[in-house]
Amino acid sequence: MKPKFVYHGSAKKIIGEKLIPKKAKDLAQTVDNSQTGVYASEFKDESIAMGILKNKGVKGSSIDRGRHNGMPTMDAVIYHGFPKQNYFYLYTLPSENFVNRPKGSLQWISTKPVKPEKVEKLSVKDYLHLIRRATKKEIGDWDKNYNNKKK
Numbered sequence: 001m002k003p004k005f006v007y008h009g010s011a012k013k014i015i016g017e018k019l020i021p022k023k024a025k026d027l028a029q030t031v032d033n034s035q036t037g038v039y040a041s042e043f044k045d046e047s048i049a050m051g052i053l054k055n056k057g058v059k060g061s062s063i064d065r066g067r068h069n070g071m072p073t074m075d076a077v078i079y080h081g082f083p084k085q086n087y088f089y090l091y092t093l094p095s096e097n098f099v100n101r102p103k104g105s106l107q108w109i110s111t112k113p114v115k116p117e118k119v120e121k122l123s124v125k126d127y128l129h130l131i132r133r134a135t136k137k138e139i140g141d142w143d144k145n146y147n148n149k150k151k
Helices: 043-053 125-128 136-145
Strands: 004-010 038-040 058-068 069-079 087-094 107-110 119-121 131-134
Touching: 004 043, 038 043, 038 087, 043 087, 043 125, 043 131, 058 125, 069 136, 087 107, 119 125, 125 131
Parallel strands: 069 131
Antiparallel strands: 004 038, 004 087, 038 107, 058 069, 087 119
16 A cells, blocks of 8 residues: 655755756666666655665765564665764655555655655764674675675
8 A cells, every 4th residue: 555655865965956867876786776766765764774784984885674574674884984974864755656565565766756745864873773883704704795886
């Protein structure tokens, strides 16, 4: 069932009235994560974590999404760097132009520009509990699998 609203977290405040579809920067380059669109989640915490992970100073990050006993789960990880910004933005978006991709996932995509219903400026320090630093093993795996793709 489609939620009434979805959420988008960003390190930047939009210029203009609408969020404009953009090509996703996903190092894994899966079909569903490299489309041009406005990406959103039906879960605020996931979008808040994404807003933090997109901050200046974060050099490598990921969010693994899933479900456990029917409830959504999220593991937001920073591999290199740490947020240098004090604030980020959470956009509450009407869901009418969003499609669930891949179907059944926690991700929603709109290929059309979207005017937010609400824009909130949030403090990074108030939401650091939603992210974690990677372990040494995770950093090694990240560097081996993804860090070379950025160069």
